[in-house]
Amino acid sequence: MSFYTLITGASTGIGRRLAEEFASMGDNLVLVARSQDKLETLAAELRRSCGIEVQVCCQDLAEVGAALKVFGFCEERGLPIDKLVNCAGFSIAGNFERMDEETFVQMVLVNMVAVAALTRRFLPAMRARRRGVVINIASLAGFQGVPGMAGYSASKAFVVNLTEALSVELQGTGVRIFAVCPSFLDNDLFYSRAGHDRSRIVTPVSSPEVVVKAVHRGLDGKQVLILPTVLDRLMVFVQRFTPRKIVVLLADIFAGARERGGSNG
Numbered sequence: 001m002s003f004y005t006l007i008t009g010a011s012t013g014i015g016r017r018l019a020e021e022f023a024s025m026g027d028n029l030v031l032v033a034r035s036q037d038k039l040e041t042l043a044a045e046l047r048r049s050c051g052i053e054v055q056v057c058c059q060d061l062a063e064v065g066a067a068l069k070v071f072g073f074c075e076e077r078g079l080p081i082d083k084l085v086n087c088a089g090f091s092i093a094g095n096f097e098r099m100d101e102e103t104f105v106q107m108v109l110v111n112m113v114a115v116a117a118l119t120r121r122f123l124p125a126m127r128a129r130r131r132g133v134v135i136n137i138a139s140l141a142g143f144q145g146v147p148g149m150a151g152y153s154a155s156k157a158f159v160v161n162l163t164e165a166l167s168v169e170l171q172g173t174g175v176r177i178f179a180v181c182p183s184f185l186d187n188d189l190f191y192s193r194a195g196h197d198r199s200r201i202v203t204p205v206s207s208p209e210v211v212v213k214a215v216h217r218g219l220d221g222k223q224v225l226i227l228p229t230v231l232d233r234l235m236v237f238v239q240r241f242t243p244r245k246i247v248v249l250l251a252d253i254f255a256g257a258r259e260r261g262g263s264n265g
């Protein structure tokens with residue numbers, strides 16, 4: 001049987017980079033996102049350069065029932081998924097009560113509901129085959145509330161907790177789950193979509209390559225929550241000895257995502 005790696009958010013940024021990486025490892029792919037043209041172009045490139053099978057599933061993950069549609073797409077075409085990479089996601093910067101409600105609901109649907117629903121759909125077959133891995137792209141923002149990114153940090157905390165809990169539920173099944181939790185990455189599209197002024201970010205911004213390396217660490221090891229850089233690991237380690245109030249204040253300074261001063265503050 002030839003297996004497939006399904007990657008959500010494969011049209012740009014980290015998801016696209018992970019698609020290239022899995023293709024270079026010889027994995028067949030199912031690419032999911034809304035931008036059909038970008039996915040088709042990438043699929044053609046990867047078929048040509050890596051000689052793999054690539055299927056394009058154009059789907060808005062903020063639609064109700066999106067996970068079922070993606071699952072149905074794979075079922076109809078007989079594509080067994082042995083790696084599920086939940087990468088699609090976006091952030092919204094700014095003060096919580098000023099956030100556009102429709103965009104906020106879409107973020108919940110993409111960052112949380114789709115991740116959980118896709119995992120639920122694809123896990124049973126992985127368990128039955130005693131083979132598979134779920135890779136969630138979470139964030140360091142999921143380790144504490146981040147002022148100015150309240151909804152986003154909460155959505156990534158959901159992914160972190162879901163991953164931790166499922167890693168225990170899956171023990172002894174032959175199926176693994178892990179989450180990669182990067183800090184800020186060099187991807188201007190992510191910041192422009194979020195309305196986040198990148199120049200206000202105080203911590204170093206890493207190359208997306210750190211995520212690729214972290215995914216390899218996850219595939220090769222047994223870690224459940226993977227912090228890509230030394231600084232990411234240090235920041236989470238220091239949290240153990242630091243009052244939560246200070247941790248959140250530091251996150252506020254580091255992210256620079258909150259509106260400050262005047263009537264916005």
Ligand SMILES: NC(=O)c1ccc[n+]([C@@H]2O[C@H](COP(=O)([O-])OP(=O)(O)OC[C@H]3O[C@@H](n4cnc5c(N)ncnc54)[C@H](OP(=O)(O)O)[C@@H]3O)[C@@H](O)[C@H]2O)c1
Binds near residue numbers: 012013062110186
């Ligand atoms: N960049 C960072 O600093 C950073 C740091 C930590 C964690 N992360 C996480 O890494 C993941 C990827 O982010 P990125 O930096 O690669 O951002 P990006 O370049 O903006 O990519 C986001 C991807 O998600 C897809 N997506 C967004 N909304 C969607 C929807 N409604 N339905 C289907 N697909 C949707 C986009 O595709 P379409 O627009 O074509 O639908 C795109 O492929 C996200 O989960 C993000 O939270 C990013």
